[in-house]
Amino acid sequence: MRHRPRGENIIRFDSVGLRYGLGPEVLQDVTFKLPAGSFHFLTGPSGAGKSSLLRLMYLGLRPTRGRVVLFDRDIAATKRYELPALRRRIGVVFQDFRLLDHMTALDNVALPLRVRGVKESEIRRHVPELLSWVGLADHLGAKPSTLSGGQKQRVAIARAVIGRPDLLLADEPTGNVDDHIAMRLMYLFEELNKLGTTIVVATHNELLVQRFAHLPRLHIEHGMVTTLQQEPAAVDDLEAE
Numbered sequence: 737m738r739h740r741p742r743g744e745n746i747i748r749f750d751s752v753g754l755r756y757g758l759g760p761e762v763l764q765d766v767t768f769k770l771p772a773g774s775f776h777f778l779t780g781p782s783g784a785g786k787s788s789l790l791r792l793m794y795l796g797l798r799p800t801r802g803r804v805v806l807f808d809r810d811i812a813a814t815k816r817y818e819l820p821a822l823r824r825r826i827g828v829v830f831q832d833f834r835l836l837d838h839m840t841a842l843d844n845v846a847l848p849l850r851v852r853g854v855k856e857s858e859i860r861r862h863v864p865e866l867l868s869w870v871g872l873a874d875h876l877g878a879k880p881s882t883l884s885g886g887q888k889q890r891v892a893i894a895r896a897v898i899g900r901p902d903l904l905l906a907d908e909p910t911g912n913v914d915d916h917i918a919m920r921l922m923y924l925f926e927e928l929n930k931l932g933t934t935i936v937v938a939t940h941n942e943l944l945v946q947r948f949a950h951l952p953r954l955h956i957e958h959g960m961v962t963t964l965q966q967e968p969a970a971v972d973d974l975e976a977e
């Protein structure tokens with residue numbers, strides 16, 4: 737973690753296009769930049785390309801055209817062996833969690849800290865505390881196969897935030913939990929953001945988007961990304977005009 741002064745860009749896309757194989761372009765001419773320390777929702781209908789955009793951001797895919805600049809590094813000009821160090825600065829909450837099945841919840845969350853050589857005494861202090869905060873105090877020793885979808889999701893979120901990454905990318909992080917836990921998870925993201933992490937949360941949950949009102953919002957439709965500087969007027973508001 738080496739947070740940068742707010743205002744500098746953490747990530748920049750210039751005219752980025754993406755196609756899978758010989759298929760049509762699923763993202764077209766995507767251009768935006770995210771300043772360090774900002775918080776954005778990523779919205780759009782199912783199949784619009786939210787997960788694909790996140791994959792480009794965490795370097796899980798290379799664009800078919802255009803330029804991606806991450807932490808001031810042009811990814812096309814970055815050597816393959818340099819990519820893992822960049823990736824370690826990003827926390828990712830995958831839609832399908834991607835927990836390691838043979839490890840306990842505690843060990844899954846501890847992994848990013850162990851990779852970084854953090855002392856076991858610190859790991860034993862911080863990891864149970866975070867897992868308790870997301871409501872999993874009774875499941876520290878549980879293997880993912882014994883956890884519900886919502887519990888796995890919370891382990892995945894704890895793993896993504898434990899190392900206070902420079903950039904957090906979360907794909908539908910509240911998709912499997914009730915409203916109360918969704919709020920708790922959002923507050924966790926807000927706290928992380930206050931500490932300097934830039935955050936992108938892909939979601940279908942309009943209530944969350946309206947309630948936390950982080951702008952600009954990135955919105956994808958028909959392969960195009962727009963940055964919305966204000967929330968679209970609700971249908972009731974339009975009818976009242």
Ligand SMILES: Nc1ncnc2c1ncn2[C@@H]1O[C@H](COP(=O)(O)OP(=O)(O)OP(=O)(O)O)[C@@H](O)[C@H]1O
Nearest residue numbers: 756757759762780781782783784785786787788789
């Ligand atoms: N691995 C892949 N191979 C081929 N096409 C893909 C692949 N992954 C996604 N797509 C296509 O890319 C488009 C965007 O998909 P993506 O998963 O990014 O959308 P999304 O907005 O995240 O959807 P959802 O909200 O349903 O998760 C879709 O048309 C999808 O079929």
